Amino acid sequence: MIVLGIESSCDETAAAVVNDRRQVLAEELFSQFEEHKPYGGVVPEVAARAHLEHLGPLIEATMRKAGIGFADLDGIAATAGPGLIGGVIVGVTMAKAIAAVHGKPFYAVNHLEGHALSARLSDDVAFPYLLLLVSGGHCQLLVVEDIGRYHRLGATIDDAAGEAFDKAAKLLGLSYPGGPAIQRAAEGATDPVRDLPRPMLGRPDCNFSFSGLKTALRQRVEELRPLSPDMVANLAAGFEIAVTESIADRVKRAIAAARERMPNLTALVVAGGVAANQRLRTCLAETAAKANLPLVAPPIRLCTDNAAMIAWTGLEHLKRGETSALDFAPRPRWPL
Numbered sequence: 001m002i003v004l005g006i007e008s009s010c011d012e013t014a015a016a017v018v019n020d021r022r023q024v025l026a027e028e029l030f031s032q033f034e035e036h037k038p039y040g041g042v043v044p045e046v047a048a049r050a051h052l053e054h055l056g057p058l059i060e061a062t063m064r065k066a067g068i069g070f071a072d073l074d075g076i077a078a079t080a081g082p083g084l085i086g087g088v089i090v091g092v093t094m095a096k097a098i099a100a101v102h103g104k105p106f107y108a109v110n111h112l113e114g115h116a117l118s119a120r121l122s123d124d125v126a127f128p129y130l131l132l133l134v135s136g137g138h139c140q141l142l143v144v145e146d147i148g149r150y151h152r153l154g155a156t157i158d159d160a161a162g163e164a165f166d167k168a169a170k171l172l173g174l175s176y177p178g179g180p181a182i183q184r185a186a187e188g189a190t191d192p193v194r195d196l197p198r199p200m201l202g203r204p205d206c207n208f209s210f211s212g213l214k215t216a217l218r219q220r221v222e223e224l225r226p227l228s229p230d231m232v233a234n235l236a237a238g239f240e241i242a243v244t245e246s247i248a249d250r251v252k253r254a255i256a257a258a259r260e261r262m263p264n265l266t267a268l269v270v271a272g273g274v275a276a277n278q279r280l281r282t283c284l285a286e287t288a289a290k291a292n293l294p295l296v297a298p299p300i301r302l303c304t305d306n307a308a309m310i311a312w313t314g315l316e317h318l319k320r321g322e323t324s325a326l327d328f329a330p331r332p333r334w335p336l
């Protein structure tokens with residue numbers, strides 16, 4: 001089985017072809033980073049236009065690299081939400097058009113399900129597993145019980161983890177996107193700030209919160225101004241440590257809660273752009289090991305937004321005979 005996947009829900013335009021042997025036959029990605037950089041964040045109208053401009057040629061390049069034609073496909077999958085609606089409409093419309101013209105099945109993929117199933121493409125992880133999804137737009141803990149069966153244990157009550165990194169970087173005068181900039185700055189820390197709050201520590205639920213930590217950081221920045229490079233490094237490291245410890249504590253809670261539902265939990269899986277953070281990875285590996293669970297962290301290109309996970313998710317559904325109607329309406333909001 002061979003499926004073409006399209007991703008256009010945020011600021012990456014992407015296409016990929018995968019098969020049911022878990023091989024990515026080809027993938028192409030255009031990052032709109034430069035388009036949005038002057039604004040310090042993603043501008044929806046700019047994103048939609050860029051998707052429209054780049055998606056067609058990108059799909060052609062992907063098919064060429066895979067060495068196949070549309071007639072060889074067993075289906076076309078596209079992110080149909082949640083996300084910035086202009087971009088989602090571009091991707092879904094393109095997928096439907098290819099499906100209609102070539103008489104192929106179409107599958108409307110929930111972007112979050114794409115993240116949830118990416119570890120099955122990279123590592124063939126068996127159900128049920130615990131997923132920590134930490135990106136710029138999402139921050140949640142899910143028990144992935146089966147295809148189409150997801151139980152949300154907790155989510156952020158304010159900012160997403162990536163959003164917190166981005167806002168903290170701005171406070172520290174670092175570049176956008178903030179996560180990689182904070183990680184880089186933190187590497188030069190000589191004496192990380194230790195007394196920033198660890199949000200939600202010890203709470204009995206599995207929710208996240210980062211706005212209090214951000215406020216504490218802002219106050220500290222105001223007290224210390226003007227910031228020397230050394231202070232920036234120590235604050236960046238302090239912030240990174242606080243976020244990491246907070247997330248690890250939430251994950252520890254979630255492992256216990258997940259095991260109450262599913263005693264045969266197979267793994268802790270991490271996905272989303274923040275999963276690129278080295279300190280977080282190290283800390284999660286320790287948390288998982290203490291709970292006697294393997295930590296599965298797919299390669300970074302599969303953790304951030306990509307089309308291979310969308311193609312794979314479409315494939316998992318299409319393999320079960322599930323398809324979407326060609327009048328499926330894209331959904332800006334679409335909880336799993």
Ligand code: KG4
Pocket residue numbers: 010134135136137138161162163165166177178179180183272273274275276277278303304305
């Ligand atoms: O999954 P993603 O590429 O896009 C979506 O938000 O859907 O995630 C992007 C987020 C940004 O907020 C970025 O700052 C964060 O992931 N990020 C990181 C790192 N690399 C990217 N956060 C912390 N440490 C990193 N190394």
Ligand code: ZN
Pocket residue numbers: 111115135272304305
């Ligand atoms: Zn995403």
